[in-house]
Every structure is written in C-alpha cells, then in structure tokens.
Amino acid sequence: MAGLDDGMTQLEAFANGVETRSVETVWIPLADGRRLAARLFLPANPAPVPVILEYIPYRRRDLTRLGDDQLHLWFAAHGYAGARVDIAGTGDSEGVMGDEYIAREQDDACEVIEWLGQQDWCSGAVGMIGHSWGGFSGLQAAARRPARLKAVVSVYSTDDRYACDAHWMGGCLIDDNFSWGSALFNYCALPPDPAVVGHDTWREMWRVRIENATLIPAGWMRHQRRDEFWKHGSVCEDFGAIACPVLAVGGWLDGYPRTVFNLVENLSAPCKGIIGPWGHKMPEIGFPGPAIGFLQECLRWWDRWLKDIKNGVEDDPDMRLYLMDPLTPDPVATTRPGRWLAIRNWPEAAAQPQTFSLGSDGTLVRGEAIKGAGKTCSVRSPLTTGQTGQAWCPYGQGRVAPDGAVDQRVDDALSLCFDLASLTEPLSILGTGWLRLLVSADKPLAQVAVRLTDVAPDGTSTLVSFGVLNLAHRNSHEFPEALVPGQSYDVQVELKPVGQIIPAGHKLRLAISSAYWPMLWPSPEQAMLTIDPAGSRLDLPVLAEGFESEPVIFGPVAQAPAGPSTRLIAGKQTRDRRVDVATGTMTLTALSDDGTARIDETGTEVSSSHLETMIIAPGVATSAEYLSECKIGFRRDDWQAHLQTTVRVTCSETAFHVTGSLVAHEGDQIFAERKFDETIPRDHL
Structure with missing residues (x-):
C-alpha cells in the first residue's frame, strides 16, 4: 500500500490488487x-x-452513498480508515435534528472523535473532511479542541455564520435562506431505513422526527441581526481556539470563497488555502473545470499531520489561486480558462490596492476623486433588477446547472453604471474589493447592490463580482439603525472575492442598483438612492506588477469507483423566467430534479426534486413571494416512504408571513402530516 503512486486513480489501484472493505453500519x-x-x-x-x-x-446509506464510496474508499486504499457518520436525527442515527450546527451536534462530534480514536483499527489520530456542512462541522469541532482531532480539510465552509452563509449577506436576507431552509425542512423529517433500525422501530422514529420538525427558514428569519444565534458556531469569534492544521478550500463561483482568506489570514495554526473556479461541487468534480487531483492534496495533508510524515506540506504556498481568463456567458461551457498562481506571502506578495473614482458623467477613472466636483446621481431600480444574476451559491453554470449569471445588460440598464475606458492592458483582480459610497435614500430602509462586470467590445456584460448592503446595517450587523431620509451616509460595501482578468480592449463596469431580486428580499418600500460620486470610490486588489508564480502542479483526478447503481429516471435542472406583459410581474421558476436511481447493493430506489417559484412586481415591494416544494422518496420491495414539504413566504411592510406543510406517506397511505403558520416582525429589513 505504501508503494502506491499518489497520481494513480483508484480504479488502477484496485486493479493492482489494493483491497479495502466497508462496514455497512456501526453504532457509535x-x-x-x-x-x-x-x-x-x-x-x-x-x-x-x-x-x-x-x-x-x-x-450515508442512500443519498450520499455513491459519493462516499468514491471519497472514503480512495483514502482506505491509501492507508486510512474512513467514517461517514450521520448527525443525530438524520439517516439512521437516533435522536432529532432540531437545527443546523447546534451545540449538541458539536458535543456529539467530540464524542464521535474520541470513540473512533479508541478503536483497535485506529492509530488514535483523527482527521475531519467535509464539503459545505461537513466543512462547517470540521471547523466547529476543531474549535472545541478534542485531543484526537489532528487536522481538518474544510471545503466550501464559513467562519462567520451571519456574514458568510446561506441566510444573510451585508445584512440583507438572501434567497438561499429559503432554498436551503426548505431543503433542510425536508431532510430533518425523513425516515430511517427499517433494514437498519428494525421493522418494529422505524415508524416510531419517523413519527418522532415529524412531531419535532420546525419550519426551518422561519426560525432563521427570527434572527435578523448578528445575535448570539449566529455567533454560535462562528469560529471567527475566536480564531485562536483552532489549534490543529486546516486546509481551506473554496471556489470563486461558490458562495464561500471569503472563508479561505479569513482562515489563512487569521489562524495561528498551520493553514493553507486553495481556490479554484468551481461552484458548489468538490474540486475533483470541478464544475466548472478544470478539476484537480484533490484527494492527493488531502492525502499529503493527512500524511503530514496524522502520520507525521515529513513531506513538506507546511512549506506549501499560503495560497494557490486560480486566476480566470475572460469568458463571456456560455450555456455550454464547462471549463474556465486561466492559470494557477502560487502565493507564498499572502496578500503582500501578490495583491496591490488600486483605487478607481466615480464620475458624475458615468465614468470610472483610476486614482482619487476630486473632492466636491461634479453632481449627484440617483437610481430607483425596478424590483425585478437582478434577474440576470447568479444564485447566491451556484453549483455550476450553463445548461447542466443553470444557476450562474448570464449576460448582465438587462440588469445594467436598470442600474446606475460607471465605465472605465477600454483597457490598454489587462487588469487582473485578485482578492476582495470594496466600494465606498456617499449615499442617501428617500426611505428609512433601503438596500444597495453593487456589481462589477467585464464589458466586451460587442457590449456583452459578464459578471465578475458583486456585493450588497442593507443600509440600516451600515455601521453594525448587530445594532442596525434606520436611515434619515435625505441624509448622506458614508458606507462601505464588501465585494465577493474573485480572481479574474479583464482583458485589453474590454471595459470594467461598476453597476449600482437599489434592488437585486431574487437574491435579495426587497426593503419594505421601493427606495431611490442618491449617490455623490465625488465622495465615493472603488478599491480593488490587483495582481502585483511583475509577480511571477512558481509552478502549481496538481495530480490527475482520482476517485474510487462508486458501488453499482442503476439510473431509472433521468434528472434535469431548469431555470425559467417569465414576465407578464400587462403588469410587469416577473415569475422565476427553478427546478432541481435528481430523477430516480436504484442503489444496487441495497435495492433501494431513491428519488428527489426541488421546485422553487419566485414572484415580484417591478414597483411593489410587498408583492415579493417565494414558494418551494421538496419531494424525497424511497422504495424497496419491503419499504415505500415518501415525504413532501412546502414553504411559502410573503410579506407586508412590517412583517413576514411564512407557511409550510409536511405530508409523509408510507406506500399510498398518509403516515403523518403537519401544517405551520408563522408571522415574523421585520427588524430594520
């Protein structure tokens, strides 16, 4: 086993006689x-x-089974045990779920780590790996410092549950709060498998889960400020609590790249960062590509910190970042052209600040503004502005996963735009930009959305980065303050980190709007923003002149073969936008249908789908409406269970109204059903 080439694919490893085994269920x-x-x-x-x-x-027994095979069997073939554990109240684990990242979940993680380390097949050292929730749980467990946890690989995670997660951005309520909340509402009430927990037990366990279910997105909406609810599980509250090494991984298209920078810049424990062009898919899947041999990178991390093999991983560059070449929106593109950069002293060695000033004539110029020059500019964007944007956390782009941004010209026309003259040489943006605005509003509550786009000579406008701010949160996410209409405020809007080249001959565009649907829930009234360009500026990190990267080499994509499965019904991903010509009301529907597949090892057929509908009228903020329908089902000769949940969110100027339903079927009969109806006051939102 020690003689395996790290670049060998798992299929080759198995063909060369490397044997592994899996144990279907172990009770911890x-x-x-x-x-x-x-x-x-x-x-x-x-x-x-x-x-x-x-x-x-x-x-672990059905929804993630095939991916678990590909990940953990590969590690097993390279000399590591793997443990895929379902959190309490999910899968076949006992108890109830409650909510995400609760204290009991983290307490349980520490017990699990200790139990694993005590097994006779374990050397005593434990690492944690995870994507999204698993990335969160690794960081949260590390902050608890269980003695046997020696290293973490955290992919697409957050250090700050309020500022950088699927609920709030810049103090604004984002669409993923409903999309993700609706999905978790369903996950929390799914049944255990009777083949594992027993045919006399599973129904009672299912009933308990349903009886304890809560309307998840409504619960999150009760916490509109950065209160103790969000501080819990946010490792940024005490970076010093994490003592074990962390490999932090992100994707520019994904919702969480900011976390990689925060961890690399703030952890005192060894920490390295990798950011590729990816959406919310693992780097060895790489969508959009290029994919990398990510499991080999993890193996180097484990070898150093779990086996004490002196392989020099601690001497890797602080950051390995993918600098993307320009690519206009393309419905069939699956790869982003670009190149990898190795940065040993981040950010000083690679990123230099560059300032751009706003002109009242719609220009963007390099350098500081002339104070007091020019006149103000105003914008009252239709509430349909944002229709060409991406989801907050896309899974990819194009026809395969149509949740990325498309040509921005429609939204540009509904925004206040400032254009840099055509570039005579490329501009390479690398890191986090900031827009400082001197702004007033005609309402006490308002929001601002900012986009950077790459405008090609033919006029195509491609999204580069964006940022948003609830202006009531201009000074604090914990203590918001309403605006005084007409009064000017100096505010700062943080832009999503990016690594992107704007080529010579193109223009950099700054677009500012007062709405951004469906990513942002609108303020209670449609507001007009007035901006003083002379008091505003854009600060961007650009690649340092003369910077030369050492070579960055990743191995070929490597995974273990998944267990056998049979596709019964093909899945599909669609996103459709329709506008009522008479009223201007816009309806956006997004369908994620995974179809139906049979896991041949267990004989279980699994089906799932999620349909979302988002509706808004261009000038009526209280017309905003979100609807969701999630379905997940399981079928076997001896077992048929299906769960359908719905969520609907509407609002008035003073409150949100959230309703939901849950209907569970065993076979053709209703097993249980519940309805939810909650009204939540708006708090500076």
Missing part, C-alpha cells in the same frame, strides 16, 4: 444513551491507521 454510543449510525471504510491491512471522519446529515 453517546453518553446520554443515543446511538449514531456510521459506515466504515477500512484498509484490508489490519494494522491500526488514522481515521478520516465526515460528519453530515445527508443519509
């Missing part, structure tokens, strides 16, 4: 009597080895 006992269900992946060699823990709620 907790101090309070509950048990968590785990699936183990072990090297055939009986010698004790470190174990890699993935701790998430997404059902």
Whole structure:
C-alpha cells in the first residue's frame, strides 16, 4: 500500500490488487444513551491507521452513498480508515435534528472523535473532511479542541455564520435562506431505513422526527441581526481556539470563497488555502473545470499531520489561486480558462490596492476623486433588477446547472453604471474589493447592490463580482439603525472575492442598483438612492506588477469507483423566467430534479426534486413571494416512504408571513402530516 503512486486513480489501484472493505453500519454510543449510525471504510491491512471522519446529515446509506464510496474508499486504499457518520436525527442515527450546527451536534462530534480514536483499527489520530456542512462541522469541532482531532480539510465552509452563509449577506436576507431552509425542512423529517433500525422501530422514529420538525427558514428569519444565534458556531469569534492544521478550500463561483482568506489570514495554526473556479461541487468534480487531483492534496495533508510524515506540506504556498481568463456567458461551457498562481506571502506578495473614482458623467477613472466636483446621481431600480444574476451559491453554470449569471445588460440598464475606458492592458483582480459610497435614500430602509462586470467590445456584460448592503446595517450587523431620509451616509460595501482578468480592449463596469431580486428580499418600500460620486470610490486588489508564480502542479483526478447503481429516471435542472406583459410581474421558476436511481447493493430506489417559484412586481415591494416544494422518496420491495414539504413566504411592510406543510406517506397511505403558520416582525429589513 505504501508503494502506491499518489497520481494513480483508484480504479488502477484496485486493479493492482489494493483491497479495502466497508462496514455497512456501526453504532457509535453517546453518553446520554443515543446511538449514531456510521459506515466504515477500512484498509484490508489490519494494522491500526488514522481515521478520516465526515460528519453530515445527508443519509450515508442512500443519498450520499455513491459519493462516499468514491471519497472514503480512495483514502482506505491509501492507508486510512474512513467514517461517514450521520448527525443525530438524520439517516439512521437516533435522536432529532432540531437545527443546523447546534451545540449538541458539536458535543456529539467530540464524542464521535474520541470513540473512533479508541478503536483497535485506529492509530488514535483523527482527521475531519467535509464539503459545505461537513466543512462547517470540521471547523466547529476543531474549535472545541478534542485531543484526537489532528487536522481538518474544510471545503466550501464559513467562519462567520451571519456574514458568510446561506441566510444573510451585508445584512440583507438572501434567497438561499429559503432554498436551503426548505431543503433542510425536508431532510430533518425523513425516515430511517427499517433494514437498519428494525421493522418494529422505524415508524416510531419517523413519527418522532415529524412531531419535532420546525419550519426551518422561519426560525432563521427570527434572527435578523448578528445575535448570539449566529455567533454560535462562528469560529471567527475566536480564531485562536483552532489549534490543529486546516486546509481551506473554496471556489470563486461558490458562495464561500471569503472563508479561505479569513482562515489563512487569521489562524495561528498551520493553514493553507486553495481556490479554484468551481461552484458548489468538490474540486475533483470541478464544475466548472478544470478539476484537480484533490484527494492527493488531502492525502499529503493527512500524511503530514496524522502520520507525521515529513513531506513538506507546511512549506506549501499560503495560497494557490486560480486566476480566470475572460469568458463571456456560455450555456455550454464547462471549463474556465486561466492559470494557477502560487502565493507564498499572502496578500503582500501578490495583491496591490488600486483605487478607481466615480464620475458624475458615468465614468470610472483610476486614482482619487476630486473632492466636491461634479453632481449627484440617483437610481430607483425596478424590483425585478437582478434577474440576470447568479444564485447566491451556484453549483455550476450553463445548461447542466443553470444557476450562474448570464449576460448582465438587462440588469445594467436598470442600474446606475460607471465605465472605465477600454483597457490598454489587462487588469487582473485578485482578492476582495470594496466600494465606498456617499449615499442617501428617500426611505428609512433601503438596500444597495453593487456589481462589477467585464464589458466586451460587442457590449456583452459578464459578471465578475458583486456585493450588497442593507443600509440600516451600515455601521453594525448587530445594532442596525434606520436611515434619515435625505441624509448622506458614508458606507462601505464588501465585494465577493474573485480572481479574474479583464482583458485589453474590454471595459470594467461598476453597476449600482437599489434592488437585486431574487437574491435579495426587497426593503419594505421601493427606495431611490442618491449617490455623490465625488465622495465615493472603488478599491480593488490587483495582481502585483511583475509577480511571477512558481509552478502549481496538481495530480490527475482520482476517485474510487462508486458501488453499482442503476439510473431509472433521468434528472434535469431548469431555470425559467417569465414576465407578464400587462403588469410587469416577473415569475422565476427553478427546478432541481435528481430523477430516480436504484442503489444496487441495497435495492433501494431513491428519488428527489426541488421546485422553487419566485414572484415580484417591478414597483411593489410587498408583492415579493417565494414558494418551494421538496419531494424525497424511497422504495424497496419491503419499504415505500415518501415525504413532501412546502414553504411559502410573503410579506407586508412590517412583517413576514411564512407557511409550510409536511405530508409523509408510507406506500399510498398518509403516515403523518403537519401544517405551520408563522408571522415574523421585520427588524430594520
């Protein structure tokens, strides 16, 4: 096993006689009597080895099974055990879920780590790996400092649950709060598998989950400020609590690249960052590409910190960042052209600030503004502005995952735009930009959305980065303050980090709007913003002149083969926008249908779909409406269970109204159903 080439694909490794084994279900006992269900992946060699823990709620026996095979069997073939553990109340684990990232979940993680480290097949060292929730749980567990946790690989995660997660951005309520909240509402009430927990037990466990279900997105909406609810589980509250090494990974298209910078810049423990062009898919999948041999990078991390192999991983560059070449919106493109940069002293060695000033004539110029020059500019954007934007956390782009941004010209026409003259040489943006605005509004509550776009000679406008701010949160996310209409405020809007080249012959455009639907829930009234260009400026980090990167080399994509499955019904992803010509009301529908597949090893057929509908009229803020329908079903000769949940969100000027339903079927009969109806006051939102 030690003689394997790190670049060898898992298929080749198996063909060359590397044997692994998996244990379908192992019960991990907790101090309070509950048990968590785990699936183990072990090297055939009986010698004790470190174990890699993935701790998430997404059902190890069915929903994540094939991906678990590809990840953990690969590690097993390279000398590591793997443990895929379902969080309490999910999959076959006992208990109830409650909510995401609660204290009990983290307490359980520490117990799981200790139990794994005590097993006779384990050397005593534990690492944690995870994507999204699993990335969160790795950081949160690390902050608790369990003695056996020696290293973490955290992919697409956050250090700040309020400022950088699927709920709020710049103090604005974002669409993912409903999309993700609706999905979790369904996940929390799914049944266990009777083949694992027992045919006499599963119904009672399912009933308890349903009885304890809560309307998840409504619960999150009760916390509109950065209060203790969000501070809990936010490792930025004390970066010093994390003592074990962290490999932080992000994607420019994904919702979480900011976290990589925050961890690399603030952790005192060893920390390295990798950011590729990806959406919310693992780097070895790479959508958009290029994919990388990410599991080999993880293996180097584990070898150094779990086996104490002196392989020099601590001497890797601080950051390996993918600098993207220009690419106009393309419905069939699956790869982003560009190049990798290795940066050893981030950010000083690579990124230099460059200032751009706004002109009242719609120009953007390099250098500081002339104070007091020019006149103000105003914008009252239709509430349909934002229709060409991306989802807050896209999974990809183009026809395969149509949640990325398209040509921005429609939204540009509804915004206040400032254009830089055509570039005579490329401009390489690398990192986090900021827009400082001197702005007033005609309403006490208002929001501002900012976009950077790359405007080609033919007029095509491609999204580069964006940022948003609830102006009531201009000074604090914890203590918001309403605006005084007509009074000017000096505010700063943080832009999403990016690595992007604007080529010679193109223009950089700054677009400012007072609405950004469906990503942002609108303010109670349509507002007009008035901006003083002379008191405003754009600060961008640009690649340092003369910077030369050492070569960045990743291995070829490597995964283990997944267990056998049979596709029964093809999935599909669609996104459709329709406008009522008479009223201007815009309806956006997004369907994510995974179809139906049979897991051949268990005989279980799994189907799932999520349909979202978002509606708004161009001039009526209280017309905003969100609807969701989630369906997940399981079928086997001896078992048929199906769960359908719905969520609907509407509002008045003073409150949100959230309703939901849950209908569970066993076979053709209703097993249980519940309805929810909640009114939540708006708090400076």
